[in-house]
Each structure stands twice: as structure tokens, then as C-alpha cells.
Amino acid sequence: MQDSIPAAEAAEPAPATPGWWRRWWRRQTPGRQDRFAMLAPLAAVVLFLAAIMSAFWYLRLEETEREQEAVQRDVEYAQQRVRLRLLERQEQLMRIARDIANKEIDPEDFMARAEAMVNQYPEMQSISWIDERRKVKASYAAPSVTPNQLFVAGEVLRPGETENIYSLARDLLQPVYSQPLPGSDGNGLLQLHVPFSDQNRFGGVIVGEYSIDGLLRYAVPADVAAKYAVALLDGRGRLIAGNSVPARAPAIKLLPWAARPVESEVPVSPVGNGLVLRAQAYRTSLGVIGSGLFWLVGALSAMTAWMLIANWRHTRRRMQAQQALVSETNFRRAMENSVLTGMRALDMQGRITYVNAAFCQMTGWTEAELVGRAPPYPYWPEADREVLTQRLDDELNGRALPGGIQMRVKRKDGSLFDARLYVSPLIDAKGHQTGWMTSMTDITEPNRIREQLSASYERFTTVLEALDASVSVAPLGSEELLFANKLYRQWFGVHTQGHLQMVAQAGVPEQPRNDESLDAVDSFAGLPTGTLTSARSENAEIFVPELGKWLEVRSRYLNWVDGRLAQMVIATDITPRRHAEEQAAAQAERAQSSSRLITMGEMASSVAHELNQPLTAITNYCNGLVSRIHGGNIQQADLLAALEKTSRQAQRAGQIIQRIRSFVKRSEPNRTLSDVTQMVNEAVELAEIELRRRNVRLSHYVAARLPRLLVDPILIEQVLVNLMKNAAESIEAAHRPAAARSVELRVIPRQEGEQPVVEFSVLDSGRGLAPEVMDRLYEAFFSTKAEGMGIGLNLCRSIVESHQGRMKAENIYNGTDVTGCRFSFWIPVSNSTNNIAGHNAGVTV
Template sequence: MRQDRLAALAPLAAVLMFLAAIVASFWYLRNEEIEREKEALKRDVEYAQQRVRLRLLERQEQVMRLARDVSNQEVDRSEFGTRAEALISQYPELQALSWIDERRRIRATHAAPTVTSSQLRVAGEVLRGGETAELYGLVRDLLQPVYSQPVTTNAGDAVPLLQLQVPLASEGRFAGVVLAEYSIDSVLRYGTPTEVLARYAVTLLDADNHVLAGSPLPPRSGSVWPWSAKANAYQVPVSPVGNGLVLRGQAYRTSLGMVGSGLFWLVGTLSVMTAWMLIATWRHTRRRLQAQQALIAETNFRRAMENSILTGMRALDLQGRITYVNAAFCQMTGWSEAELVGQMPPYSYWPEEEHEALHAKLREELSGKVTPAGFQVRVRRKNGHLFDARLYVSPLVDARGQQTGWMTSMTDITEPNRVREQLTASHERFTIVLEALDASVSVAPLGSEELLFANRLYRQWFGSQTAGHLQLVAQAGVLPAHRGQSSVDDEDGLMGLPTDPLTSANSENAEIFLPELGKWLEVRSRYLNWVDGRLAQMVIATDITPRRLAEEQAARQAERAQSVSRLITMGEMASSVAHELNQPLTAISNYCSGMISRIQRGQIDEEGLIGALEKTAHQAQRAGQIIQRIRAFVKKSEPNRQLARVEDMVTEAVELGGIELRRHNVRLSHYMAARLPPVMADSILIEQVLVNLMKNGAESIVQANRPPAQRNVELRVVPRQVEGQDVIEFSVQDTGGGLPPEMLAHLFEAFYSTKSEGMGIGLNLCRSIVESHHGRMEAENLYNGSEVTGCRFSFWLPLA
């Protein structure tokens, strides 16, 4: 492997080094050529700068000579114009000459025809500002010739001009300037040698590298070489102007360099081809090495896996000779590999009593008649113990596709057989328990009418069909087992349960009645994953008919107890009722006796007789109403809840209870809030509760021996809010002796009474009546400091 790697990498490294040497050589030669071009460009640009400098100095000398003559007053304005015209016509770069006095007035001027109208100066004008005026002030201060810094102009037809102002002196004082203006383009054209212009692109630039004259080379683009992206250039400032005027030369492209070198590309192409072939060889060698490594790793992996698995492997040739066994096979049988390899049947691990059957199995195995599911045999270990094993057989095929034998895998199934027997026994016990249950149990999948399981009681009630299961589910209101075609959108992706029905299904047990069975059933339901992975619903139905009958009988007994309680109440109130009836009856008797006596004496007229008869009829009606109310109160047996006005119930209860309170000399006061909403209640039962509470309050006051001023019972009816619910609260408050604290906890229990002659069913019935109306009742003592001043019973009823 190391030799193959070196054989592949060494030629590749040599070719890459050769290619690198060729590239470095061409790079060095190219750099040398560039350096020579740069030196030649520098030399020629500096030579051109000297030529331009000398030409500017010559023009400066001529302008200074003219300025000296003007200062000496040897030249007047006409002579100045003549000499300026001669200079401008003789030297093309000179565009204009102007004579400006000390008051900045242009006394004389002459310009070349190429000067644009915007750049012309007119005699008699005064310099008002701008660059010329600033330069004028600088010359006046320095008394030396000064060049302006040329700048580009925005006007399309105007060319940039270079200004030179030479001071005039008269008797030692400043007398003005001579302004000379040069065409920068003419300075470049006539000042630069023609041989330099032929070899290079020469331009004049200002201080900001803006082109003043000449045509620069366009930037090179599309080159594959990074060093060819920029042209060879050199620039130098032009004196005496200074840095404001820069002469730049750019070399033209005279050769293609390495891009046009055929030798370079030939060597490069050959090197790339060689490198490509060597890389292909190296990749092939690398894949071969990887294949070898993978083969070794796979062999080691299979050997490790083969030694670690619990399945025994055995290879036979076509004659039945053992040619290979793995470690698991040896561990199962107890014989070593050396003892097993080479054996012919009968093998040493065959039980002696099963040789004939195992020979037949071996013949089927060698003939290829073994089923893919394998077959079970008994195997004997070396120590003589037997175990159950399952054998799977597959043919062994060599690389040429010819079968060389059979490979057999052997698995110890002794433990699975034991577990299977235990599971079978457990299933039988589980089935016996379910069959013996006194509840119906059925399981059906969602979205199907298949019945997965049903115990004996279900089959006895509904048969072997799913109809009974579906009937229980539908009538009980639990989650539906049959929903038609199931949809993925109808099921939760995480739980696998249906989404929509879960929110509307009953979470408690449901009690239903089946007429065809004549039974009351309590139905419970839950979801489970069936053995095949399907979501199923199990329904358990328990016969609760005896319990419902007992509850109905208890309800009937409670109704009879309520009637008995009312009879007892009315029995206790009998004397008060008699006293209450005695008043209208006495009044009727008195009215009748009075009318008879007056009629006999003839002392009554028709109007008086009618008035007396009306009063008599009113007292008779009052007595009849008392009798009817007492009769309705006593005869009421079955509850009848309907919309009832609170005012009517309180009025009836006050009239009935007032009879008993007046007998005990107890004053009754009541307060009722205005515009109370109606409640859904049985009026007679609520009146019974109020009468019982008022009667108990009066008896408590009698037992406490309160003085007449403190014998009060107050009934209050007001709206309230309890636990966020709007209710009507009824409270009966007395001024009796209260209740002992130990009795408050047992006050509403059945047959528990605080009175020696009491039966203990009054308050228990009251609480039952209130709770049947979805209300609550409570009792509490009233205190003045530490002294008990009375007791308060209250209960509330929800609004309709």
C-alpha cells in the first residue's frame, strides 16, 4: 500500500514542480520586461518634461522682456498690441497677452483667433474676481512671476488655459502685470518631442489627476493575467508651474507577453495533461486502496458480528460433511470447532433416540425441500442436556454461481417456547376472568363495524354482532366507534385519537336504559391500541337495574317524608290555625246576628244591609283562602319545578308562617328587593322551607325566654352573586339563643334534632329541597361581642 501510494504521488509531485518552475521562469522574464519598459518610459517622460519646461521658460523670458519694456514706458498700448500679435502668431501655445494696470483695469489685450468668446478679455474692463484676480493679488504681494493652477472647464468649446502674470514696476512700486495665457493642449503638442508622442500616450493632468490635454489609454479589460489589467504609466510635475501641471506617459501595448507565447502554452498544456493522467491514476489507486481497506474492515466486521451473535451457524458440503461452525454454534452444543468440523452424520449433537427422524430431516435439507419458515428439532449438548432449536437452511453459492453446500442457522428457542406456553396459560386465565365478569365488555375499531372482542355477557345480551356495541356508544353519548370513512384530518397526529368528538364526549360514566333488555346499564368507554396497531374503543356496560330501583324507591320515600313533614308542621300549627280561622268565623257570626236584630227592629236600610253582607262575604272568603292554602300545602306530594315569582312565594310563606309566629307572640318582619327576577322552582316546596325556618326561629325565641321587645324574626330576600353566578338569597334571622358550636356540624343530618320532641327530619328535608333546586343552605350564629344574639339560616337559588 505504501509503495502504491509513493508510485502514484511521486510522478505527480515531479510534474507539478516542473510546471511551477516553468511558470516561475516566465514570471521572472515577464517582470524583467516590465521593468525595462518602466525604465524606458520614465526616461522618455522626464525628457519630454524637460522639453516642455524649456519651452515654458522661453515664453516666460519673452513675456518678462515685454513687461520690462512696459515698465520702462518704452511700449505704449498700440505697440503692446503689435508685439503681442507677433508673439502669439509666432508661438502657437501663447493664446493671449493682456496689460493690466495697478487699478486692475485692462489697458491693452490681444488674443489668438482660437480663444473662445467666454475667455476673451476686453480693454477697459476691471478684474472683479475669480482666479485671475486672486493671482493678481499674489503677484502684487510677491512682485514675482506666478503661474496659475490650470483646471478643467465645464464649457464644451473652451480649452483649459495656463496663466502667467509678470509684475510691472515703476520707480520701485507695483504698476500692474502682464498676463500671458497659454493653451495647455498646444504646450503638450509643441513642447513634447514627436518620438515620445509616437511611443506613448502623453497627457497633461491637473492636481486632481483630471486630464487637461492629450488622450489617455482606456483601461484594459478581459485580460486573464492580473498584471495586464493596468497599463504601464509614469508621471512627473512640470516646472516652473509646479504640482498643478503633471505630465503623464502611458506605454502602448507592444507585445502579448506570456498569453501569446506558444512555448508557454505548449509546456503548460503538456504539464496539465500529464498531471491529469497522474491524478486519474492516483484516484484509481486510491479507490483500490479504499476497496482493500473496506474489504478488510468488512471481513473483520463480519467476523466480529459472527462471533457476537447468538445464532449458531453451520455449513455443510453437498455430502453432508460439516465444513464450518461459528462460536455460537459451539457454545450451544458444547463441542469445540475442531470436534465438529469434518463430522459426517450422525452428528455428535444429535439425540440418540431421534437419529432416524434427524436423518430424514437432513436428507430433506440436502435436497432443498426445507420450507423457508425452518423446522424445529431437539439438540443434545455435550453434557447430555437437551434443548429446542429452530433451523433455517439456505444454499451456499461460490463466485462462479455454483452451489457448494448448505448454510444452516440454529436458534435456541427453549426460552421462547416456555414464554409462549406461559402466555397461552395467561391468555386462558384472562379469558376466563373476562368471561366470568358480570359486565358486558366489547372492543371495536374506529371506522369499522368489525367486533374485535366480546365476552360472554355481551354475547348473551347482543349476540356476536357490532350492533350492540354501536347502540351502547350512540345512546351513552361517548366517543363514536363508527364514523364512516376515517380521515387523516380527523385524527390527532401525535395521539392517534379523533380530534372533533373528544371535546363533546361525556367524560363521566353514562347511565342508559335499554327497553329490549329491560335493564338500566352504566356505560364506560376508553380508547386503546389493538394488537395490530389499530385504534379501538372498549365499552364496558354494567347492569345497575337494582341500584336504580333502590334510588327510585328512596326518592319516593323522600317525597313521602316531605308530605309527612308538612303534616307534622300543620299538626303543630293546628291551634294557631284554629285561632286564625276563629277570627273570620266570629266576624261572620257577629255580622249575621247584627243584621238579624236590625232587620227585626227595622233599623237597617238597603245600603247598610249590602255593606254588612259584603263584610260578611269578605270574612268568609278570607276563611276559605286560609283553608285552601293549608290544604294545598299539605296535599302537595310530587315536585313540579316551573318559572315562579319570588314575590308570590314569599307572600304565601309569610301568611302561613305568620299564624305560628303570632301564636308564640313573635313579630315577623320581611324585606324583599324590588323587581326580583323569576326562579325555576317548586313554589310549595320553597314555601315549606321558609315556613319551617320561620317556625324554628319562633321556637328558638320561646326557648330563650326573650322579652317582648326582642321577640323578632326577620325574612330578607335579596339578589346576590355566588361564585360568579347570579342567585336569589333567602335568609331567616331570629333573636333566639342560637346553636351550640358542636351542633352546627351535624345540624342538617337526618334524624338529628336540637329539640327534645323533634324528629330530626325538618332541616334535613329543607337542605334536600334546596339542593334539588341546585342551591345551597347554611346556618350561623349572630354575636354581639361574645354574646349570642340569635341565629341566621340562609339559602340561595339560581336564577331561571
């Protein structure tokens, strides 16, 4: 840049040889000299007048262009205001449509909101709700709307422009504006149809009608409307709102610019239907005074032109050249100082000839300290000078890399930073290479970020490799394995067969479901419409024979780094947990059998007393028969009657023993559709033995027509026997009188939420449960009895919950006094017999 000014001056053509025009003038004849002397001033005047007229014409054109630009700016501003007002009304109508689609407003709420909008915004004429059958559900219109233009609730759209726009909005499912429609008062109307969907189906449209005249009146800024004649035109250029400036003939025919209109037209978006906003500037003619002033200036200019023309032209040329040179210099200097990339120029020998401000700012060295320096340069680190000297030699010989080179740069304060340099030949105006141009960019921060990303990737890989779970990622529809951690490779190798095997065994779909009936699935692409990172993962437990392990498999879909949809599978070894669950199930089975044996052990004396009666009766009958047979005084009828009574007593004793045997026998779980009444009767038969021994009265009620339950009847009987036995013990511990020693068993149907259930409840008249006991009621090995083991109620709740039921206990109050306790549990009703085998295989007792 320091050499730019001398170069410009050198480029200026050399002045002609002094005196040449004098020699030419002397060679002319005197007559020709006179003609030239006469014609020269005339030619100068004519040229001056032409210049003045051209100057007036040029200035007038510039003024017209400025006015045109002002009109253009103002009309674009007005168009933005109109567009913004249309978009605001469109957004409000879309919010109403969304509320209707979400069932948040009804026709009454719609009328209230429509009335508020129409009253608030004068350009709104009416707002209507039309359903998917073209039927008007609700409509509100301004008082100025005539009856023949109203949408009447309950009517169906008639064929016409409105029905066509309705069909277009239904097909596009996007807001659609109509063509300008004729209004009752001669002003045009504009309709906006906003469609909405009801459960992915077209649910109708919200129709808003705008007054085009009101839209122009209230949307166009007042200052624009005051300065120009603003109008709205249709697609054919016809005026539909506003006013226009009438064409006027110019005052002077010689001035054609006086009749040129100054106007601008812009389309009104987002209508997109040919509606155009036009603004025309109010113009006044120049008139006679203006024309006279023009001629006066022309005459005066003609008189003085011949005295100033030479000096003016010469001065003007020099000023233009000087201004152009200054502007060019300032522009180049501003451009060089504003760029953030460091620029350095070298000559063919490697000497620095130019550096910009960014280069000096990066290195800390000034322009005076760098320009003229030969290698090694002061910003080269001492440790890298040998390498950088070789690279500079390659650059000067044209062997620079197209992708640039990376190097360390030393600042003046001694600190270092990373930079990337790009080298290109420096070509002058004549096409000759004068050196090399180098651009330098500071890449310290990108290098630091790259190193952090690399370290983060290494940490992430280390964590995944150290996981005690197998992680694998494979794209859908391909056998390529995108990622596998160390444990996966130990189990399945580096192939994708293990990934696909786990997906198949776990029953996880290899691709997202493509069910058009589901709102969360795109029926066209077959992919979830929600973000994949928020998709619910699928869990399953599978057994892999090749590994001999039980695995818990979790899978989810994700977008891979290359944009492909992939499936990630995480498999965790749960073999120890499965073994522990199997052992816990076996322990639970043994605990339930032990509980029944303990119950029978506690009821041993009662059972013995119950068996003693039929056995004593059998003995008495047999002794009586023997005595009467020996005496010979027995008839055959008496003998048969005595034998029948003996048989009945023996059957009674056998039934008691068989019932006890089936109750305490250890067996595999067998869930069947069981009759509730039969289960209750058998449990009552067992419990009555203990209740009679404790002098407790038992009453039970079973509702009629109860559905059969999918349960193990022996386990349900065990729960009922334990609850009735505990109720009898609670009554005995409370020392209730004989009249108050009662236990009630009730079985009734009811609803638990939306699930039909059968509820079993046992009510006693004991002393109830203390609050501290209620909190620990179902804890294992917790008991309020000195001889109790504390496993009865815990097992009862486990049995009920294994049948998908729930159990609870509560005290019965009479005022503030506790008059007893109520234990209840419910079992859900099974609606199908197809799940019997699955329940039997899935529960261990």
C-alpha cells in the first residue's frame, strides 16, 4: 500500500508537448482562424447549455430515484405491518383450532372468544367454526355484516368460492387464504381457513373473514397513509380498497419527467393470492415559475460558461482522481484492518514486504519490526527453526501443501500458540509473480477442543469396556456390528449373531412398529414420531444355552453418528439372581407347608377331640351289637340301622382325616378355576374344629353367583384358616363373654378400580391391633403371641399377592372403643381360561 500512490501517479498519461496547439493555430489561414474564433465561443455556449440541461435532467432523475426509493421503503414497511397483523390474527385462529382439536373449548367458549376477537380487531368481520362435514357449528360476525353473508350455525356450506377454499385447506392441512370476495358495501372480503385435526383425522376448519378496507385502514401506518395514496389491488390490478392518484398532464411538454408517476407495489404475504399493496406519491407540477427559473439559470450559465469551462473541467478531473485514490486507499486499509486472519507477503527471496494488523496482533510484533526482515523470522520458536527453514524453502520453490501447514508461533512476550498457514502466489496487475502471500489463523482453541474430545472419547470407551454388562449396537436391517464392548466380545466374538440372537429371544422388534392405528407411529416412514432418545426401552430375561447364563436384555433405538437408525442391546448376567430367586421360591414353598403343619399342630387337641366323638360312637355301637347278638334279642332291622350309624360315624372320621391330610400335604402349585363356595366350606370345616374348642361362634356368608377364581384352592384355604384361627385366638385373649365370642366370614364381589374382584373378610370381636403392631404386622418372625413364630400373616400376604391380590387389616370402632378387627383380602376375577397353564408355570409355592 505504500507503493500504491506512486503507482497511480505513474499510470497517469504524460502531458502533451507544450506549444503544439500554437503551432497548429499558426498553420491555419486567417479566414479559418476567424471562423474558429467565432465558432469556438458558440460551441462552448452550446456545450455549456447541453451540460446544464443534462445536469438538470440528471439531478431530476436522482431526485425521482430518491423519491422512488422512499416510496419503496415506506410501502415495504406498510407491507410488513399488514403481514404482521395477518400473521397475528392467523396465530390466534390457529390457537383456537388447537384448543378445539384438544377438546378444550366447546361452541359456547368459541363464541365468547370469537366475539372478543371481532370486537378487539376492527378488520375482523366474522369467525366461524365449520366441522369436517362442511356444517357450521358456531359463528360470530360483526354487526356490519349483512345477513346474506353470515355463516348460520347448523347450515352446510353452499358450493362456491368458500367451499373451494375449505376443500383446499382440508387437502393441504395448512392455513389457506381466499381470493378477495365481494362485500355487501362494495368493499372486498378476505377469508382465512385454518384446518385442525382430531386424532390424526381432519376435524374441520376455523374461518376468519377480514374486511380488506379495514385491513388497509388499521394495518397501514398513519404516517405512510398521510404521505401516499395507499391502495390494495387484486391479482388483475383492479383497485379493491384505498385510493389512487389520478394521472395528470405535465405543465411543460419539454419536461417528460414531470408526468412520470412515483409509486411502488409489493405483494401482501402470507396471502399469496395476488393481493398487492400499492403506494403512490402525491406529485405537483413544476409550473411556469419552475420552468422560468430553469431558463434563467440556463441563460446565466451560458453567459459564464465560457469563462469557467476550462478551469472547471481541469479541477474536476483532478478532484475526481484524488477522491478515487483516497477512497481506494481508505477502503483497502479498512478491509485489511478488519479481517481476523493474519496476512503476510514475502518477496521472491523470502523477505517480508507486508503484514496486516491481525498478523501483528497475533504475534505481538509491530509492522516496523517485521517488514524487511529475512528468515529466520522473530516469531519462529528457536526449537523449530530448522524445520521451519525447510518449510519456507519449500514454499519459495512452489512446493507448498494445498491444505496448509500447522506450526507453532512465538509471540513477542515469549508465549506460543498453534497456527495454520496457507500460502499462495502473489500476482501483480501485469500478471507477474512478485512474491508469496500467506494467511495465518490461530487454531489453539480448536486444537484444545479436539484434544478434549479425544480424551472424552477415551474415557467413554474405557468406561464401556469396564462395564459388567454386554453392550452392542447394530443398524436395523443389516448384519454390521457398529459397536461392541469387551464383555460382548468375550461372549459372542466380533460378529453380530449374538446381538441378533438376544433380540430374537427377548422378543424385541427389530424395527419400530408400523401400526397406522397408533398415534405415536408415522405410517409413511414406519418410524417413531417422537425423539428416539426418549423412546421406552424393552426389557426381557432370556437364557443363552451357549453361555449357560441367564441374561437380562434391555434394548432401545438410537440415531447413529452417520444418521442411520440403530438398535442398542445391553445384556446383564443375572444367573446368580435367578438362582437366588429359585432358592427363595423353594424356601417359600417349604415355609407354607411348615405353616400348615404348625397350624395343624396347634389344632391337634381340637382335632383329637373332634375325632374322639365318631370313634367313641363307633365303639359304643359295636359293643351294643355284640351284647345283643350274644343275648339273641336283636332283629335284622335293628342290626342294619346300627351298622348304618356306625358307617356314618366312620365316614365322618375319615372325612376329617382326609381334609387334614389334603391341607397339610405338600404339593406343587396348581391354579385352576375354583368354586369360591366350595373353598369357603372346606376352610370353615377345618376352622370350626378349633373355634368350637375355644367356644367361639362362626358365621359365614357367601354371595350368590360368584365367578370362579383362577387360584390354588389349598393356598386360599390356608389363608382363610389362618385368619379364622387368629380371630379365635384374639377373642380368647380379650376374654370376651360367651355372647360376644363370634367370628364372621363374608365373601362378596366388588370393584377395585376397573378390575372386578372377590373380597374375603374375617371380622372378630377381639381387642384389635395396637398402632405399633399394625406397622409391623406383616414382618417375618414378628408375633404378638409368646408361642408364635411370626410367619403366618407374612405367608398369607405372600400367597394373596402371588395371586395378584392385596391384603389389609383394620380395627373396628364403636365410638372411641375398639370392638374388634377386620382382616380382608381380594382376588381378581379371571376372564379367560387360557392363562391357567401360564399361571401354573410362573408361580412357585
